[in-house]
Every structure is written in C-alpha cells, then in structure tokens.
Amino acid sequence: MMELQIQTRDMFAFLHLDPRTKLYLLIVGNVALFLAPSLLYEVVLVACIVILGVLAGAKRFTVKMAIVYAGMVVLHMIGTCHLVGTLQVVIVTFTVFIRKIFPCAMLGGILVSTTRVNEFMAAMNRIHMPKAMIIPMTVMIRYFPMVHEDYCYINDAMCMRDVGPTFTSLLTHPIRTVECIYVPMMMSALKVADELSAAAVTRGLENPKPRTCIAEIHFQITDVLCGVLFTLFLAGSIWVKLKGGAG
Amino acid sequence: MIHFEKVSFTYQGVMLKGGLHNIDLTIQKGECVLLCGRSGCGKTTLTRLVNGLIPYFYPGELTGATYVDEKNIQTIPIYEIAKRVGSVFQNPRTQFFNVDTDSEIAFGMENLSYPKEKMKRCIKKTMEELGINNLIGRSIFELSGGEKQKVAFASIYALSPDVYLLDEPSSNLDMDAIEELRCTLELLKKQGKTILIAEHRIYYLRELADHIVYMENGTVSRIFSTQQFLSLSDHQRHKMGLRALKLSDVHPGILPSEKQRPILDIKDLSLYYKKKLILSNLKLKAAPGEIVGIIGHNGAGKTTFSRTLCGLHRNYTGTISWKDKKQNAKDRLKRSYMVMQDVNYQLFAETVEKECCFGLKHPDLDAVKQAMERLGIYEYRTDHPNTLSGGQKQRVAVAVSMICEKEILIFDEPTSGLDYESMIRVSKLLKTLSEMGKVIFVVTHDYEFLTTACTRIIHLDDGRLQEDYDLISDNLHRLHEFFLRSERRRSFEANGE
Numbered sequence: 001m002m003e004l005q006i007q008t009r010d011m012f013a014f015l016h017l018d019p020r021t022k023l024y025l026l027i028v029g030n031v032a033l034f035l036a037p038s039l040l041y042e043v044v045l046v047a048c049i050v051i052l053g054v055l056a057g058a059k060r061f062t063v064k065m066a067i068v069y070a071g072m073v074v075l076h077m078i079g080t081c082h083l084v085g086t087l088q089v090v091i092v093t094f095t096v097f098i099r100k101i102f103p104c105a106m107l108g109g110i111l112v113s114t115t116r117v118n119e120f121m122a123a124m125n126r127i128h129m130p131k132a133m134i135i136p137m138t139v140m141i142r143y144f145p146m147v148h149e150d151y152c153y154i155n156d157a158m159c160m161r162d163v164g165p166t167f168t169s170l171l172t173h174p175i176r177t178v179e180c181i182y183v184p185m186m187m188s189a190l191k192v193a194d195e196l197s198a199a200a201v202t203r204g205l206e207n208p209k210p211r212t213c214i215a216e217i218h219f220q221i222t223d224v225l226c227g228v229l230f231t232l233f234l235a236g237s238i239w240v241k242l243k244g245g246a247g
Numbered sequence: 248m249i250h251f252e253k254v255s256f257t258y259q260g261v262m263l264k265g266g267l268h269n270i271d272l273t274i275q276k277g278e279c280v281l282l283c284g285r286s287g288c289g290k291t292t293l294t295r296l297v298n299g300l301i302p303y304f305y306p307g308e309l310t311g312a313t314y315v316d317e318k319n320i321q322t323i324p325i326y327e328i329a330k331r332v333g334s335v336f337q338n339p340r341t342q343f344f345n346v347d348t349d350s351e352i353a354f355g356m357e358n359l360s361y362p363k364e365k366m367k368r369c370i371k372k373t374m375e376e377l378g379i380n381n382l383i384g385r386s387i388f389e390l391s392g393g394e395k396q397k398v399a400f401a402s403i404y405a406l407s408p409d410v411y412l413l414d415e416p417s418s419n420l421d422m423d424a425i426e427e428l429r430c431t432l433e434l435l436k437k438q439g440k441t442i443l444i445a446e447h448r449i450y451y452l453r454e455l456a457d458h459i460v461y462m463e464n465g466t467v468s469r470i471f472s473t474q475q476f477l478s479l480s481d482h483q484r485h486k487m488g489l490r491a492l493k494l495s496d497v498h499p500g501i502l503p504s505e506k507q508r509p510i511l512d513i514k515d516l517s518l519y520y521k522k523k524l525i526l527s528n529l530k531l532k533a534a535p536g537e538i539v540g541i542i543g544h545n546g547a548g549k550t551t552f553s554r555t556l557c558g559l560h561r562n563y564t565g566t567i568s569w570k571d572k573k574q575n576a577k578d579r580l581k582r583s584y585m586v587m588q589d590v591n592y593q594l595f596a597e598t599v600e601k602e603c604c605f606g607l608k609h610p611d612l613d614a615v616k617q618a619m620e621r622l623g624i625y626e627y628r629t630d631h632p633n634t635l636s637g638g639q640k641q642r643v644a645v646a647v648s649m650i651c652e653k654e655i656l657i658f659d660e661p662t663s664g665l666d667y668e669s670m671i672r673v674s675k676l677l678k679t680l681s682e683m684g685k686v687i688f689v690v691t692h693d694y695e696f697l698t699t700a701c702t703r704i705i706h707l708d709d710g711r712l713q714e715d716y717d718l719i720s721d722n723l724h725r726l727h728e729f730f731l732r733s734e735r736r737r738s739f740e741a742n743g744e
Contacts, residue, residue, distance in 0.1 A: 100624070113598075118350040118357060138344075145346060145388065150592070156559050157593035160584050161647070163606040184592045187633060191591075192341050199342035202298045203402065204329035204358035212360050214353040 015055040019123035022111040024231040025052075025230050029107045032233040035098065037240040043073065045233050046103045052226065053110040061113060065106040065175065072098050112144050122213035132188055139193060150188050249274040249410065249441065254311035256292060256301060263721060265292045268465045270311070276409070279432070279442040279455050284462035285412065285666045286487040286636075290445035293462070294412045296320070297326040297443065298356060317408060330359065331405030337415040337664065339395035348385045348398050373405045379432060391545045393424025400431060411435055413444040418664035419450065421545055421692045422730055425451050447666050448693075453492050461487060488667045491695045494731055507534040511686050516565035518551050525551050529565070529712050531705065535654075536686040538677050540691060540701035540718070542729060547707045549690045553657045557583045569654075583655035584648035588663060590640045591633070593647075599635070600628040603646050604702065608657045610650070618649040621679070638669050645676060649683075656680060657688045662696045674700035694730045698723075 017025075029049065036042040046069060057072030072095050079091035117138055124134045158164045158180050169177050257266040264287040265612035265743050272293075274280050275576060275585045282290035295301040303325050310605070312350040313320045315331055333355075336342045345351040352373060356366045374380050379397050383500045387395060387591030396416065403411065410498070417425045425494040426644055429451045446450065449459075459471040471479075477492060484492070490499045526548040533539060541549050554560035569582060587593055603619060604610035619625040622642040627635060632643055641661060648656055656685045658677070670693070677700045680687055691697060697704070704726055706714040714729075716722045 061325065098744060116347065116350055117345045118354065121357075142344060142346065146340075149388070153587065153589070153592040156554070156557075156585070157587065159559060159580055160557060160593070161595075161606045161651070162580070163595075183595050187591050188589075195336065195338060195341035196344065198300055198304055199334070199336055199399075200344050200354075201304055201325055201332040202300065202329060202332075203344075203355035203406070204326040205344075206324075207326035207329075207358050207360065209360045212357050212366070214350065214363065214370075222732045 015057075015222055015226075016220075016221050017056065017114075017226060018217055018223050019115055019120045020127060021219070021227055022115060023123075024227055026111055028227075028234050029232045030104050032230065032237050033103050033107075035234075035237040035241055037237055037244065039073070039076075041098070041237065041240075042103075046106075048229065048233070049110070050106050050215070053106065056110055056114045058110045058113045060071070061109055062106065064100065069102050069106070072102065080200070082143060109144075112141055115141060116215065117142055118213055119215050119217055120214070121211060123216050125202055125211055126217070131206070131208075135200075139196060143189065143192065144198065146192060147185070150185055151181070154184050157184070248276050248316060249295070249316075249443070250314040251252075251293075252312045252314070254296060255309070256296070256553045257308045258292075258305060260305040265289050265295075266307075266465050270465075270467055272460065272567075274441060274443065274458075276441055277439045278457045279436055279452075280444070281449060281456040281459045282443065282445040282454065283447070283449055283459060283489060284468075286447075286669060288462040289333055289465040289731055290462050291414050292465075293319060294414050294443060294445050297410065298332045298334045298412055299323075299325040314544075321463055326358065329355065329404065329408075331408050332410045333406060333408040333414060334412045334414070335396070335399055335403060337417050337418055339392050339399055339419060342399050343387050343395065345388055348390075351387070351398055352401045352405055355402055359406070364399075369405045371674050373401050375605070376434070377401050377404060391424075392419045393421065393427065393545065396420060396424065396428065397431070405502050410438075410441045410443065413442070413446070415446055415664055416444070417446065417448050420695075423544060429455065447664065448490055450491055450494055485667060490667050490670070494694050495729075497695050497698050507536060509534045510570055512568040512571070514568070516555070516563060516567065518548060518555055518560070519562045520551060520566075521562075524710060526707065527711055531684050531712070531715065532539070533703075535686055536681045537703055538681050538687045538689065538701045539703045539705055540689050540697045541705055541707065542697070542726075543707035543713075548710070549707055550659070550708065553585060553659065553688060556655065557585050557657060559585075579655075582653060583657065584644075584651065584653040585657040585659060586641060586644045586648070586661060588660040590637070590644050593644055594632040594640060597631055598629050599632055599643055601626055602643055603650050605647070607650070613645075614650055618646040621649070622646050622676070638665070638672060641673070642676065645680070652705050653685075655686045655688070657690070660692070661689065662691065662693045670696055671699065694726070697726065706722055718734060 029045075033045060035043065035047060046066075050062055050066045053059070072174060075091060076095035076099065079088055079095060083091060120141060121134055121138055124137070155165060163176065163180055164241070165177050165181060251270045254270040255266075255268050267289045270293065278300070282293060284290055290299065294680075295305060295321065299320055301307065302309050302321070309321075320328060320685065325664060343351055344354050348369065352370050353366055356369060363371070372430065374383065377397065377400065379401060380397060382390070382394060382558050387398070390398070396419075400487050416428060420428065425448070432442060432452075432455055444456075446452065453473065453476075456473060458468055459473070459476045460468045461471065473521075479487075479492070511531075511533040513529060514533040517524065518526040520624055529552070541552065543549050551560055556579065558576035561576050566577065569578070574582065594602055596605045599619070600615065603615045619628055622645060624639060624646060627639065631642060634645065645656075661673050665673065674696060677687055677689070681702075689697075689701060701718050703710060703717050704714065704722075706729060714725060
C-alpha cells in the first residue's frame with residue numbers, strides 16, 4: 001500500500017509562497033488542467049507542478065504522486081495505441097479519469113502541506129475573507145496531515161480482522177473495504193473536529209478584532225513568477241480551446 | 248476567585264450523562280482544587296462552565312450563575328474569557344491548532360491581537376520559564392504525548408491567565424511526563440494562579456491540591472482538606488470509586504502459582520524502524536494464561552514490539568514460534584489481536600452483533616452469542632457500537648478476538664482515563680481471558696492497574712529487554728524501582744534542601 005506521508009516542515013524549502021498565491025495557483029492550476037487541450041500540454045503542466053512541489057519542500061509526496069501519474073500516462077498510451085475493443089475503452093476511460101484527478105490532488109496536497117496554519121489565517125484576513133469561512137478552511141488544512149495518522153491505525157485494525165486494504169480485497173469486496181476505512185475515519189474526524197474547535201475557542205479564536213501573525217507574510221518575486229506561469233498555462237489552454245472551437 | 252451559585256445543567260440531545268444539580272462552590276484565588284469522582288459524575292462539566300464552553304459550545308439547559316472574579320461568565324463573550332481562563336484538555340493530539348510548536352504557542356496571542364514584538368517577548372519568556380527551549384521549531388508529528396501536552400500548556404501560559412483549568416491532563420501521559428506536569432503545576436501555584444483539575448489519577452496531585460472536591464451524580468458530595476483526604480482508608484476510597492493516592496500503597500493480588508508449559512517462544516528478536524535498530528536480541532517465553540505487563544519509557548519500542556508480535560510490523564530479525572512451530576507475520580496476524588488505545592479505529596459495523604461477525608465467511612452464531620454473553624454485551628447486540636461507553640467498546644473488540652479464536656491478545660493502554668471501578672472491570676476481563684488460556688500482553692503506564700491485573704512484567708528500555716520477572720510480592724520492589732524513581736528522586740531533592 002502506498003504511503004502518502006505529507007511533510008509539514010519547510011526547513012529545506014527553497015520556495016516559500018504566500019498563502020494567497022497558493023490559493024490562486026490552486027484555482028488557476030485546476031482549471032488549466034481541466035481545459036488542457038492535449039496530453040503533451042498536460043504533461044508539461046504536471047512537470048511544472050512537480051518542480052513546484054520539490055522546491056516547496058514536499059519532496060516525498062510529490063515524487064510518489066509523480067510516479068503514479070507517469071504510470072497512468074504510460075498505461076494510457078499503451079491503451080490507445082496497442083489495444084482494441086472494450087478493453088481499450090475501459091483502460092482509456094479509467095486513465096483519463098485518473099489523469100485529470102491526480103494532478104489536482106497533487107497540487108492541492110503540495111500547497112496544503114507546505115502552508116502553516118497561522119500564515120494561512122493571516123493571509124485570508126488580508127483579503128478580507130469572512131471568519132465564518134476562514135475557520136472551517138483552517139480546520140480542514142489542519143486535519144489533512146492527521147488523516148495519515150488515522151489511516152495507519154485503521155489499516156492495522158483491518159489487517160488484524162483479515163479485511164486489510166490490499167489490492168485483491170479492493171477487487172473482491174470493494175464496498176466493505178471502503179466502508180472499513182470510511183466509518184472509523186468519519187468517527188475520528190468528527191471527534192477531532194469537535195475537540196480541536198473547543199481548544200481553539202477557549203483560546204479566543206472568535207475574537208472579532210483583526211488577528212495578528214507572528215510570521216511575516218508578503219508577496220515576493222517568486223509569488224509573481226509562479227502566478228504568471230500558471231496564468232499563462234490557463235490562457236494557453238483557453239486560447240487553444242477557442243481557436244479549436246472556431247476552426 | 249471562582250464562584251458557582253446554584254448551578255444546574257443538563258446537556259442537550261444524546262449526551263445525557265454528566266449533568267449538574269444545584270452546585271454551590273467557591274474557590275479562592277490561588278487555590279489548587281482537585282475535582283474527582285466516577286466517570287460521568289460531572290467534573291468535566293464543571294470545568295466547562297468556567298471556560299465558557301457551556302453553554303456556548305455545548306448547548307443545554309442551564310440555571311444559576313458562575314462567577315470568575317465577580318464577573319458573571321455567561322455575560323461575557325468567550326474570547327474575553329480566554330484572557331482570564333486557560334484550558335488544557337485530555338488529548339494532546341487534538342488541542343493543537345497549528346502543526347509547528349512556535350505557531351502553536353503564539354496561537355492564543357495572535358487571536359487576541361497581541362502586537363508582534365510583545366508576542367516574541369512572551370514566547371521567549373514562556374519557553375524559558377517552562378523549560379521547553381528544546382521544543383522550538385518542531386513539527387507536532389514528531390513530538391511525544393508528553394511534549395505535546397507541554398506545548399499546549401505553553402500556549403496557555405503565554406497568555407498568562409489567572410485561572411487554569413485542566414481536564415484529565417494525565418490520561419495520555421507516561422510516568423515521567425506526569426512528573427513534569429506536576430512540576431509545571433507547582434510553578435503555577437507559586438505564581439499564585441488558581442488551578443482547577445478534573446482527574447482520575449490523583450496520586451501526583453496529593454501535595455498540590457488545597458481542597459479535594461468529591462462529586463457524585465452531578466452534585467458536590469464532599470469537600471476534603473488534603474489531610475482528611477490522605478487519611479481515607481483503602482476501603483473508603485474504593486467505595487468512592489477513586490484511584491490510589493500513593494503508589495506505594497498499592498499491593499498486588501495473589502497470583503496463581505502453577506504455571507503451564509510455555510507456548511510462545513521468541514528468540515533473538517531485533518526490531519528495526521526504517522533501518523534504525525529499536526530493540527535488540529529479545530528472548531522471551533510465555534505460557535497460556537500469563538498476563539504480561541510491558542513497561543518502559545516513551546520510545547523504548549513497546550509499540551513496535553506489540554505490532555511485531557501481531558504481525559503488523561515486518562521489519563525484524565529473529566524467530567517467533569508457537570507450539571514449536573515457526574510463525575511468519577501472516578500466521579501471527581491470524582493468531583493474535585490487539586485492542587488499541589483508541590478502540591474506535593477497530594469498530595466497523597453498524598450493530599454490536601454485526602461487528603462480532605464482521606469479515607467472517609461463516610460466522611458461528613452460537614460462538615458469537617456465547618462471547619457476547621460472557622462479556623456482558625449481549626443486551627446491546629442491536630446497538631450501534633458508537634453509542635456504547637469506552638469500556639463497552641473495549642469489550643466488543645475483545646468479543647471479536649474471542650470469536651476469531653485469537654490466542655495472543657495485546658492491550659495498548661486499556662485503562663487511560665478510567666476510574667477505579669472501570670479499571671477493576673478491565674482487570675477482571677483480563678483474568679477471564681487468562682482462564683481461557685490466552686497469552687496476554689498489556690502495554691501500560693498505569694501502576695495500579697499493573698499490580699491488580701498482571702502476573703509478569705517485562706521492562707523494555709535503551710533498546711533491550713531490561714528486566715523480566717513474575718509479579719509476586721518478592722519482586723514488587725523491582726516494579727516500585729521503575730515507577731517510583733521519579734517520585735523518589737523528587738523526595739530526595741526535597742530532603743536535601
């Protein structure tokens with residue numbers, strides 16, 4: 001089973017982006033991926049995301065995701081060139097679907113795992129996002145790395161009951177396997193969200209006065225570069241789409 | 248000063264336990280007050296009234312008034328209360344809002360709009376005074392439970408509130424961390440802070456607490472001075488459902504002397520975690536019916552050892568045999584079962600009965616019924632496991648292990664956050680399993696539980712098996728040695744002064 005360890009330290013990060021830039025990249029990147037006119041275009045865009053991930057400090061996560069993505073691309077090419085009939089349809093549909101989802105998840109994972117919670121809150125305050133939206137988003141960011149911890153425990157528990165989440169069990173008992181992960185995960189999430197909120201509320205999270213932040217947040221030249229790069233990708237895919245539509 | 252005036256409270260909805268009836272209580276400034284009593288007696292609820300979580304976060308029916316420094320808590324917003332009252336909760340894992348220590352300590356100050364310079368000054372001061380300079384700039388995922396608790400404390404301390412509330416702060420801590428928690432509380436007391444602690448494990452507070460408030464069914468049933476409290480007899484204390492006051496007062500029960508032939512044989516076991524050697528050359532034999540307590544400090548490899556025994560951790564060298572047959576990881580997964588500290592992770596189905604049959608191709612319904620009856624959960628068979636209490640969930644997990652005919656059982660901290668009676672119930676459960684001929688391992692930091700339940704102790708530390716002995720009265724001093732070390736060190740220091 002693949003282990004999706006998301007790094008939380010940014011000690012070795014070369015690239016430290018402002019959370020506002022990250023939010024922008026996430027939106028623009030996803031739209032650009034969705035509209036990507038060709039496989040090559042998409043692969044180049046994904047390569048940029050991989051570079052971004054490595055520079056931002058989420059190395060292990062990015063590399064693992066990139067390997068899976070590469071596998072999907074290869075499978076897709078084999079599917080289109082060397083297979084015929086139903087099998088081709090199944091393989092191609094499957095890989096196209098995964099190929100669209102995967103880079104989005106990768107981009108999201110990179111950006112979330114390299115963002116400090118307090119920086120994110122400060123940045124969202126700057127763009128005057130209402131508190132009612134910031135707090136749930138922050139709890140979400142905070143919960144992501146915990147999913148991994150929870151998953152490890154659940155995986156252990158499943159193995160001891162002989163219903164472990166292996167490849168075969170996913171094929172023979174797909175619903176049971178998903179349920180086994182999902183049910184305890186939900187229960188844990190509910191409990192964690194509740195306790196986390198209680199702990200935050202008793203430390204004045206809901207103070208209406210503007211929050212201060214111990215870390216500096218401001219735009220740097222790298223923010224501008226990344227923003228421009230992703231905007232160009234988006235513009236490119238829209239342009240090709242429009243031209244294709246007209247011609 | 249904290250003052251409760253005729254306070255009654257009932258939780259809204261499904262959470263019916265833990266309400267309060269007509270509480271009148273005054274806590275003077277600078278006092279340290281311990282709230283104790285059985286699970287569900289309302290001690291946590293009382294702390295929630297002071298930090299404003301009731302009625303703001305936990306709605307319900309509230310009458311009467313709670314005052315902190317002459318101000319009615321219910322009339323001021325919860326972020327204002329945060330300046331006066333700081334709260335530390337039970338689970339260190341879920342009270343972190345950030346993922347790195349520095350931001351976490353700053354969290355409360357950021358919320359209260361402290362200017363940056365002041366924040367930096369406060370963080371530095373906090374870290375020095377609490378002695379946690381070694382925790383600067385760490386990710387919370389690499390901290391131990393005790394370290395997390397310290398950072399959670401620091402985050403409150405930085406705001407310097409007058410009142411500290413602690414809700415079962417020791418339940419996830421090991422012996423050394425509890426001792427450090429005690430030192431922190433001592434520091435706060437010296438600074439003249441008011442401290443209110445709801446707790447089951449009370450031995451570490453016996454010299455700190457000025458008053459002990461004993462609660463029963465949502466009312467304050469008695470208030471003891473420290474002297475009165477310490478002079479309670481064991482019998483009275485057990486009747487009140489309270490844990491031991493002094494570790495040296497706990498005595499082991501009488502153990503069955505005849506031992507069977509060893510059935511589990513571990514030879515030259517070395518455990519690795521990502522190439523790092525965790526535990527080397529462990530040799531161990533265990534017979535059916537033995538209840539083996541595993542003790543050791545954080546990071547001694549207790550968890551890795553139990554996961555290896557279950558077949559979950561595969562990075563090891565050496566052999567593990569059962570009835571002289573070598574067992575690989577898969578064989579061990581079939582033969583063994585771990586009851587986790589957070590048992591919620593291992594319950595999957597929508598009723599207790601379905602849970603017991605879960606994942607089995609041909610469940611033996613008679614065996615299922617028998618197991619449920621034996622563990623006293625038959626009457627709950629149509630209930631959802633999540634509606635049960637912690638102890639009942641634990642028994643559901645044990646029922647599963649009985650139905651799957653597991654022969655090696657491992658319990659990970661089965662008594663964290665349990666009162667005296669629930670602890671005794673767990674130890675009886677272990678005895679039942681032992682009579683069935685299971686080999687049982689218990690990883691725990693709970694001295695009182697070890698002495699009531701276990702027949703043998705193995706001590707892991709510094710990467711190897713330090714001690715292995717039967718828990719009979721001749722050997723009791725060895726267990727004392729391990730557990731009372733931190734306590735005794737302190738009393739030596741006190742005498743020296």
